[in-house]
Amino acid sequence: MLSEKTIKHLKKLQQKKFRHEFAEFLVEGVKGVQEALDSAKEISLVVVEDKKKVELVDLIKSAETKDIPIEFCGRKDIGEIKTTETFPGCLAIVRQEEINLEDLAGNVICLDGVKDPGNLGTIIRTADWFGITSIILSEDSVDLYNPKVVRSTMGSIFRVKVFQSRGVKQDLEILQKSGYILSGLVMNGDSLDKLKLDKDEVYILGSESHGIRKEVENILDKKYTIPGSGKAESLNLAVSAGILMSKI
Amino acid sequence: MLSEKTIKHLKKLQQKKFRHEFAEFLVEGVKGVQEALDSAKEISLVVVEDKKKVELVDLIKSAETKDIPIEFCGRKDIGEIKTTETFPGCLAIVRQEEINLEDLAGNVICLDGVKDPGNLGTIIRTADWFGITSIILSEDSVDLYNPKVVRSTMGSIFRVKVFQSRGVKQDLEILQKSGYILSGLVMNGDSLDKLKLDKDEVYILGSESHGIRKEVENILDKKYTIPGSGKAESLNLAVSAGILMSKI
Numbered sequence: 001m002l003s004e005k006t007i008k009h010l011k012k013l014q015q016k017k018f019r020h021e022f023a024e025f026l027v028e029g030v031k032g033v034q035e036a037l038d039s040a041k042e043i044s045l046v047v048v049e050d051k052k053k054v055e056l057v058d059l060i061k062s063a064e065t066k067d068i069p070i071e072f073c074g075r076k077d078i079g080e081i082k083t084t085e086t087f088p089g090c091l092a093i094v095r096q097e098e099i100n101l102e103d104l105a106g107n108v109i110c111l112d113g114v115k116d117p118g119n120l121g122t123i124i125r126t127a128d129w130f131g132i133t134s135i136i137l138s139e140d141s142v143d144l145y146n147p148k149v150v151r152s153t154m155g156s157i158f159r160v161k162v163f164q165s166r167g168v169k170q171d172l173e174i175l176q177k178s179g180y181i182l183s184g185l186v187m188n189g190d191s192l193d194k195l196k197l198d199k200d201e202v203y204i205l206g207s208e209s210h211g212i213r214k215e216v217e218n219i220l221d222k223k224y225t226i227p228g229s230g231k232a233e234s235l236n237l238a239v240s241a242g243i244l245m246s247k248i
Numbered sequence: 249m250l251s252e253k254t255i256k257h258l259k260k261l262q263q264k265k266f267r268h269e270f271a272e273f274l275v276e277g278v279k280g281v282q283e284a285l286d287s288a289k290e291i292s293l294v295v296v297e298d299k300k301k302v303e304l305v306d307l308i309k310s311a312e313t314k315d316i317p318i319e320f321c322g323r324k325d326i327g328e329i330k331t332t333e334t335f336p337g338c339l340a341i342v343r344q345e346e347i348n349l350e351d352l353a354g355n356v357i358c359l360d361g362v363k364d365p366g367n368l369g370t371i372i373r374t375a376d377w378f379g380i381t382s383i384i385l386s387e388d389s390v391d392l393y394n395p396k397v398v399r400s401t402m403g404s405i406f407r408v409k410v411f412q413s414r415g416v417k418q419d420l421e422i423l424q425k426s427g428y429i430l431s432g433l434v435m436n437g438d439s440l441d442k443l444k445l446d447k448d449e450v451y452i453l454g455s456e457s458h459g460i461r462k463e464v465e466n467i468l469d470k471k472y473t474i475p476g477s478g479k480a481e482s483l484n485l486a487v488s489a490g491i492l493m494s495k496i
Contacts, residue, residue, distance in 0.1 A: 118366070122484045131477035156480050226494065229379035232404050236370045239490035242483070246474065246491045 002047065002077045010047070010081040013093065016143045023096045025145035027157075029088040030059060035155030037062040042095035046070045049078065052089040059090060068092075083147035096145065099163045101171055104134035107248050108180070110204040112168060112212050114141045114237065121152025122238040128156035130245045135160055136202070138168035138213075169215050175202055182221045184212050185240060189223030195247050203244055208237050250295065250325045258295070258329040261341065264391045271344045273393035275405075277336040278307060283403030285310040290343035294318045297326065300337040307338060331395035344393065347411045349419055352382035355496050356428070358452040360416060360460050362389045362485065369400025370486040376404035378493045383408055384450070386416035386461075417463050423450055429469045432460050433488060437471030443495050451492055456485050 002010075012018035013026050024044065027036050036043055037059070046063040048056055050072050063070050078087045109127055114120050120142055127135060137144060144162050153160075165171045176182055184204040185192075204220070206212035212220075226235060226243055235243075250258075260266035261274050272292065275284050284291055285307070294311045296304055298320050311318050326335045357375055362368050368390055375383060385392060392410050401408075413419045424430055432452040433440075452468070454460035460468075474483060474491055483491075 122487060125480050126483060126487050128478045128480035129474075129476040129483050133478075152484075154480065154482075159479055226377075228377040230376045230381075231407055232373050232376035232402065234402075235374060235377050235490070236400075236486065238484065239370060239374050239486055242487035242490050243494045246494070 002071055002073045002081070006045070006047075006071060007077060007080050010091075010093070014083055014147065016146070019096070019143070019145045024093050025096055025150060026083060026091055026147060027094055027150050028083060028091040028147065029151065030056065030090060032150065032155050033090050033092045034059055034062065035158050036092050036094050037066065037068075039158040041097065041158055043068050043092050044095065045093045047073055047081070047091050049087065049089045050074050056090055084151065099161045101163055101174060103161055104136070104163055106134060107132055107200070108134040108136060108175070108202040109241065109245070110136040110138070110168065110172065110202050111141055112138045112204055112216055113207040113210055114138075114205075115207060116237070117142050117146045117148035118152050119236070119238045120144070121149045121154075121157075123241045124149075124153040124160050124162065125156040126238065126242045126245055127160050130248065132245055132248065133160055135162045136168065136171065137162055137164050139164075139166050169213075169219070172202060172204070172216060173219060176219065176221070182219060184217060184220040184223050185244060186212060186217065186223045186225060189225040191227045192224045192244065192247060193227065195224060197248065203248070205237060205241055205244070208234055250319055250321045250329070254293070254295075254319060255325060255328050258339075258341070262331055262395065264394070267344070267391070267393045272341050273344055273398060274331060274339055274395060275342055275398050276331060276339040276395065277399065278304065278338060280398065280403055281338050281340045282307055282310065283406050284340050284342050285314065285316075287406040289345065289406055291316050291340050292343065293341045295321055295329070295339050297335065297337045298322050304338055332399065347409050349411055349422060351409055352384070352411055354382060355380055355448070356382040356384060356423070356450040357489065357493070358384040358386070358416065358420065358450050359389055360386045360452055360464055361455040361458055362386075362453075363455060364485070365390050365394045365396035366400050367484070367486045368392070369397045369402075371489045372397075372401040372408050372410065373404040374486065374490045374493055375408050376401075378496065380493055380496065381408055383410045384416065384419065385410055385412050387412075387414050417461075417467070420450065420452070420464060421467060424467065424469070430467060431470040431472060432465060432468040433492060434460060434465065434471045434473060437473040439475045440472045440492065440495060441475065443472060445496065451496070453485060453489055453492070456482055
């Protein structure tokens with residue numbers, strides 16, 4: 001059984017404002033919690049479902065080795081704390097890491113106004129696959145620590161640096177002045193097949209419905225489009241990002 | 249107000265067995281319904297929300313021009329018939345088209361054991377973007393006419409031919425004998441950068457968790473992997489499919 005205090009805290013962390021206030025977030029599921037434990041991230045609590053004690057013995061040992069507090073929960077607690085339909089047996093409270101603009105390195109993916117948590121998570125996972133470690137998230141995008149985002153990163157959130165911008169245009173201008181090329185994926189650009197791999201580029205993708213905001217489009221150095229011969233109006237954002245990253 | 253009979257029928261179409269029995273499916277939303285109306289598909293009913301009569305006047309006219317019955321519904325009906333959280337103001341009942349193996353042409357994407365409706369819909373949409381018009385769906389995949397699949401195709405379901413196999417291995421063998429090359433995306437294949445574009449290939453993708461089933465893997469002519477230098481264990485299926493299709 002979890003203490004009332006723990007339950008209250010876990011419930012608060014389902015809301016963005018409290019995640020921000022405590023600078024913490026939740027990760028659910030064996031894979032996610034294990035990846036958090038294997039990373040250098042600071043973990044303040046691991047919660048394991050009572051009946052999974054035996055099955056998750058390795059995960060429990062990892063937490064013990066790192067002196068991380070572990071609490072066990074029963075069926076009754078789960079209804080209160082789960083962030084998904086079916087509770088996957090464990091979760092962890094992880095400290096948010098502060099990433100600054102200067103922490104970004106190599107090629108950078110910049111997401112402008114991305115609202116869909118599944119798309120953001122999938123893009124972080126894809127970046128991790130291709131060894132891209134730097135992402136910029138515009139100020140009006142979905143919260144990086146939204147449980148659906150965290151889940152769909154499949155653990156990659158612990159390896160990719162995501163800088164949460166408070167003014168994406170200004171931040172991109174700073175990078176541009178420091179030597180970065182700003183390349184945007186737009187509807188009427190050059191074919192992505194013509195992509196030349198200069199060093200230190202920022203690749204900017206907008207939302208499916210609104211594209212890249214005008215003030216950012218105005219400062220782009222290059223514009224690309226994924227060539228298509230069919231009739232669909234657009235591609236899914238995570239698919240576009242995946243195709244782009246496969247070419248970088 | 250909708251008649252009780254219509255409400256009953258619409259509710260039934262939310263279940264796979266009735267969609268199969270009536271050979272019909274639902275499409276929701278202005279874009280989806282308009283694309284259905286613009287296609288050659290047979291539509292038996294268009295439902296428009298009362299308060300959207302003015303906003304959707306063009307859509308209503310399209311339906312009238314094609315002599316398709318239109319019914320209007322009130323707020324009370326919506327709670328009963330909607331398949332999404334928020335009803336987007338209109339829906340249509342569309343007849344399922346029977347696609348046979350012989351109807352497939354050009355390069356073919358074959359999906360083996362795909363369970364996630366969003367992934368399937370996104371793959372159909374991506375195929376439509378790249379002008380790929382033939383997809384094979386294995387017998388144990390998610391239902392093509394699941395409302396979430398239909399929605400995430402964003403209208404592309406009306407342009408891409410999806411053959412629902414009852415025995416994917418046997419069907420692939422038939423295609424192989426007729427001259428098709430079977431290429432599979434696996435964990436340890438040749439780099440996808442080495443892809444040679446032969447004519448008439450079937451590109452097979454398995455599920456994220458189980459990959460391509462053994463009996464299909466055994467009959468593959470070629471095996472490819474999307475090269476990655478990072479640490480993510482895998483790519484999202486729709487992203488993999490997108491990267492593959494961008495290379496075909």
